Amino acid sequence: MKVRRSTQQVTLSAVLIAIGLLIPVLSPLKIILEPASFTLASHVPIFIGMFISPTVGLAVALGTTAGFFIGGFPLIIVLRAFTHAAFAFLGGWMLEKKPQWIENKKTSFLFALLIGVVHAIGEVAVVSLFYFGGEMTSAYYAKGFLTTVFILVGVGTIIHSMVDFFISQVLWESLKKNVKEKRDRILFD
Amino acid sequence: MDKLIFGRYIPGTSWIHRLDPRAKLLATMFFIIIIFLANNWQTYLLLLLFTLLAVKLTDIKFSFFINGVKPMIWLILFTVVLQVLFTSGGETYFQWGPIMVTSQGLLNGVFIFCRFVLIIFMSTLLTLTTMPLSLTDAIEYLLRPLTKLKVPVYEIALMLSIALRFVPTLMDETEKIMNAQRARGVDFGEGNIFQQMKAIVPLLIPLFVSSFNRAEELATAMEARGYQGGEGRTKYRQLHWQTSDTIVMLTFAVLTGALIFLRN
Numbered sequence: 001m002k003v004r005r006s007t008q009q010v011t012l013s014a015v016l017i018a019i020g021l022l023i024p025v026l027s028p029l030k031i032i033l034e035p036a037s038f039t040l041a042s043h044v045p046i047f048i049g050m051f052i053s054p055t056v057g058l059a060v061a062l063g064t065t066a067g068f069f070i071g072g073f074p075l076i077i078v079l080r081a082f083t084h085a086a087f088a089f090l091g092g093w094m095l096e097k098k099p100q101w102i103e104n105k106k107t108s109f110l111f112a113l114l115i116g117v118v119h120a121i122g123e124v125a126v127v128s129l130f131y132f133g134g135e136m137t138s139a140y141y142a143k144g145f146l147t148t149v150f151i152l153v154g155v156g157t158i159i160h161s162m163v164d165f166f167i168s169q170v171l172w173e174s175l176k177k178n179v180k181e182k183r184d185r186i187l188f189d
Numbered sequence: 190m191d192k193l194i195f196g197r198y199i200p201g202t203s204w205i206h207r208l209d210p211r212a213k214l215l216a217t218m219f220f221i222i223i224i225f226l227a228n229n230w231q232t233y234l235l236l237l238l239f240t241l242l243a244v245k246l247t248d249i250k251f252s253f254f255i256n257g258v259k260p261m262i263w264l265i266l267f268t269v270v271l272q273v274l275f276t277s278g279g280e281t282y283f284q285w286g287p288i289m290v291t292s293q294g295l296l297n298g299v300f301i302f303c304r305f306v307l308i309i310f311m312s313t314l315l316t317l318t319t320m321p322l323s324l325t326d327a328i329e330y331l332l333r334p335l336t337k338l339k340v341p342v343y344e345i346a347l348m349l350s351i352a353l354r355f356v357p358t359l360m361d362e363t364e365k366i367m368n369a370q371r372a373r374g375v376d377f378g379e380g381n382i383f384q385q386m387k388a389i390v391p392l393l394i395p396l397f398v399s400s401f402n403r404a405e406e407l408a409t410a411m412e413a414r415g416y417q418g419g420e421g422r423t424k425y426r427q428l429h430w431q432t433s434d435t436i437v438m439l440t441f442a443v444l445t446g447a448l449i450f451l452r453n
Contacts, residue, residue, distance in 0.1 A: 006418050007411055010344050011404040014351035018359050019400060021352065025261075026363060027389075040382075041389050048397065059348060066328070066349055067356075069312075075221065167386055167393070174394050175401065 013049065013056050017063035020045035038160045040167075043119075046088050047168035048175070051102070054092030061088040076130050083122025087161075091115045102169060109162075116161035124154045198320045203248040204433070206318045210327035212434035217315045219441050221308055226448040233303045235451065239444060240307050247318050257313035258306055265305045273298040316353075325350035326428055343422065351407070359400060366395050 024042045046064070050057035061084040069078045094111070095101060101111045127149050200206075205213070227233050244254055258265070278293030316324070329346035336342050367377065370391050377388055 006344065007408040007416060008404070010348050011351060011408040011411070012401065014348045014407075015355055015359070015400040015404045017348065017352035018355035019396065021356055022359055022363060026360065040385055041393060044393060059345070062345070063348055063352055067352060069218075069221075163382065163386065167389065170390055171393050171397060175397055 009053075009056055009059070012052065013059035013063060016045040016049050016056070016060045017067060020060055020064035021067040038156060040160075041164055043084070043161060043164040044168045044171065046084055047091075047165055048172065050088050050092040051095065051168070051172050052092075054089050054096055057088035057092035058085055061085040076126065079126045079129075080123050083126055084119070086122050087115050087118040090118060102172075108166075108169065112162045112165040113158070115165060116158035119161040120154045120157040123157045124149060127153045199249055199253065199317050201248055201318065203246060203318070205243065205247045205314065207433070208318075208437060209428055209430050209434045210319045210323040211330055211428060211430065212437050213315050213319055214324065214327045214331065216437055216441055217311050219445075220311045223441075223445050223448055224304055224307060226445070226452055227300070227304070228452050231451045232448050233300060235444070235447060236307055237303065240310050243314055244310060247314060249317055253317060254310050254313050257317075258309050261305065261309060265302060268305070269298045269302050272301050321350050321353045323426065323428075324353070326424070326426065330428060344418070355400075355403070358403075359396070362399060363392070363396055366392055 020042075023044065024039050027039045027041060046057060046060050049060035061081070064084070065078055065081040068081050091111075101107045128145075131145060131149050224236060227236055244251065273290060273294045274288050276291060276294030276297050277289060278291055279296070280292040281289055282292070283290040319327075325346040328349060329342055332340070332342045332345065371377070373391075375388050375391055377385075377392070379385075380388070
């Protein structure tokens with residue numbers, strides 16, 4: 001039974017990683033707030049992984065990081081993807097302890113906000129490294145650190161993260177029956 | 190969408206194909222790091238010639254590498270345009286408020302473009318000449334020290350291998366779903382953020398449902414074939430480090446030295 005759990009975790013994580021690699025490349029829905037751009041639903045596979053378990057969430061975050069690296073994406077994108085591991089694991093762990101946090105609108109909003117803040121801290125840390133290392137485009141420097149890194153990347157990431165979280169929740173409601181059967185088998189077999 | 194060659198191996202017997210996947214993976218990682226040493230025409234020209242030589246040695250049509258760049262072209266051009274329009278320095282050709290076109294901006298734009306394209310070419314070269322399974326073996330080997338920290342290295346490598354294998358399949362599936370939804374009147378990319386959120390849900394639900402079913406079927410198929418996790422598992426394919434792999438690593442060391450020597 002332990003083997004079944006492990007095999008299902010591996011295959012579920014793998015397909016979520018594959019979707020996580022596809023969405024940023026194929027998504028027709030990009031919101032551009034120059035110089036930053038946000039791809040709608042790009043975090044959905046990580047959130048779905050997080051809803052399944054902290055391990056799957058972590059695996060999807062790290063797997064997409066490795067995939068972006070192998071796919072030749074710029075280093076900054078790879079490192080930003082790496083920071084997703086923190087909120088994926090933390091969120092998964094919190095939901096494992098108290099799954100009711102995403103069962104009503106108020107607690108869902110607060111949970112999404114908390115995850116968004118953790119998410120933003122990671123992204124701002126990476127972008128700041130590149131910003132102070134002189135590796136960003138001139139447009140970032142033209143508007144200054146506060147506007148581009150703190151407001152656009154920081155606040156922008158919180159909003160983007162929350163939007164993706166709510167998309168994931170809608171998706172999760174539809175998938176729940178299908179996934180719950182699998183998750184129950186994974187966790188309790 | 191078929192143009193995206195993420196995780197698609199092209200069989201061949203070229204010198205690059207025959208290299209050990211560990212050498213190719215290490216070399217690609219090394220290249221992505223040393224490209225940041227380039228900061229003038231000479232260094233970028235050296236890297237360009239080096240990359241073109243590597244591409245030539247693969248015996249794979251150049252169009253495959255161009256196809257690797259195509260999905261990223263808008264992101265690259267967007268970055269280049271911003272670089273060109275907001276960089277000051279050198280001779281000014283055009284200025285309108287904060288927007289300007291300068292010689293320094295044009296130079297930076299060309300350099301950023303080269304950096305993106307060369308990195309994509311090198312990583313495309315890695316995935317075109319290395320079977321996903323070999324690449325997974327290489328990742329597993331390089332991560333092996335982490336097993337002492339109880340990191341499930343074998344499972345991580347297997348997960349990556351399956352993910353890379355699934356990317357083209359899911360891409361075709363996404364295209365079919367998008368076309369089906371368009372035929373039903375869904376307009377992707379139109380309207381405000383709430384309308385866009387609504388539009389993407391009918392795309393994601395069938396994609397996730399079919400992906401989860403695939404994952405379930407795959408897990409069953411793996412177990413039916415006797416899969417019991419990574420522990421104690423033997424390998425059909427053994428990795429062999431050869432002289433040519435050492436030569437590749439030495440070449441990269443020389444390239445790094447040359448870049449340090451030529452950079453400003």
